[in-house]
Amino acid sequence: MKGFQAYACLAALTFLAIVYASTVFTRNPQTDYHYNLDLFWSWRAVFRGSREMLKEDILNIMLLLPLGGLLPFAFDKKIRWWQGLLCGIVVSFGIEILQLVLKRGLFELDDIINNSLGCMMGAVLGSVVAHLLAGKE
Template sequence: MAIPLYLTTIEQDIFDTFRYLPHAVAVGVGFVTVAAAWKNRQMIKKQKRLEHAHAVPGTQLLLWFLVAVYFAMMLSITLFSREPGSRTGVDVKLFETWGNQRLPDRYFVENILLFLPFGVLLPAAVPSLRKGWCCVYAAFSTSMMLETVQLLTERGYCQLDDVVTNTFGAAVGYLLFVLLRHIWKKRKSSAFL
């Protein structure tokens, strides 16, 4: 009986974050508009002598959009949804948030889920992050920056567990990205046969 309640609580927390989605979508649209215009301008400059300059592919625009939406959601969840000064403290004890209480365990799992899209979307959108260690290091660095900003603005507890679980979530996401990419390549190559 406790496990369904536990999962329901996590599910409710995830659905609660959807209230940030309209703002995140607006950020994504703005980002993609500016990024596509800049990228197209750069491509036109490089290809002045050619008759046709190629626009940014639709798939790339979609990936940029999803990354921008993801980062806007992540910042809303971890920083902007909290009042400055509402949370203070540093906790460097590993697995301090995991225990017999339901709430800390829930936060532990939710931190893993928060960075799962990082490991899937970033390598898909940014070719230089397609190496596993690059993606995981980028996730670690991003998590460290978030924890530092939370500490400085007192919008969240600065916890070692958050960095570990965020990085682990991105690593799991990266493995999912590798699996999906392998399936995509296999399906694409069999389509040509």
């Protein structure tokens, strides 16, 4: 493993620890299980004019974008869009399941979709940047 690749792995793991801490472990437990399985409910609210929900959806997309951007550097290879999407699904599903089981948040399918899209976009952008940097060596 090259030095830069090791730093990218460390950055990705640190980022994941911060994300899990902020979305699960720093929240106070609730008394009940909270979940919303209504697919795309947040985007319907956006199309009805909810600026607050638009902000929430954009923030959820941005949440895992840095992780996706680190993947090509951590694995030292191009990450395809579907690999970034799959990584986002796994990480986000893990967050949502922990929120549900530990009663520390709201399990939402929309969050999984938005987080996964962000990770996918980050992986695509990171792969482009990695390719451009490799061409300058």
